[in-house]
Amino acid sequence: MENMEVIMGIIMNAGDAKSSAVEAIQAAKNGEFEKAEELLQHASSALVGAHRSQTSLLTKAAQGDKVEITIYMVHAQDHLMTTIAFNDLAKELVDLYKKLA
Template identity: 80%
Template sequence: MENMEVVMGIIMNAGDAKSSAVEAIQAAKKGEFDLAEERLKHAGEALVGAHHSQTEMLTKAAQGEKIEIGIYMVHAQDHLMTAIAFTDLAKEFVELYKKLA
């Protein structure tokens, strides 16, 4: 697949974002709010990386390049959407743990 580098960029960054979001929740649960905020920041940065990879692909498509949509691309997009949703929820959990503390 010609766009495998883009696909892998999305998958790796999205996975990193989701892992960091999980770590943020775990830190907040322990009352480690500075660490939780740091992990949320890292999750956001990883999402930006994933979006850059995605934007590269979208730019090529907008320029008329045929983009192959295969199982890897679908998998990458699934990872990205899950990571975005999970990071959004992690932010809410961290805020909730702060209020409970």
């Protein structure tokens, strides 16, 4: 469980990113495009934080340190990857709402 702080960093940042992406879609749906762009920027920043946490684990493993795979780590990875996909979709939806407006 020594990696729990890093794992929680991935989960929390990914959750923050997804929440911001959802809010961006809602803002765009309401015609609030500047707010939507700000929220997408926040989502991207949160994803950078999640990636930094992930990279620290990958670096540790690459240096030959044993990194125990736990259900928490699997959950963190799943959460991060689905959030990345959702964030990409959110960007497309915001663009689509802009074109429809």
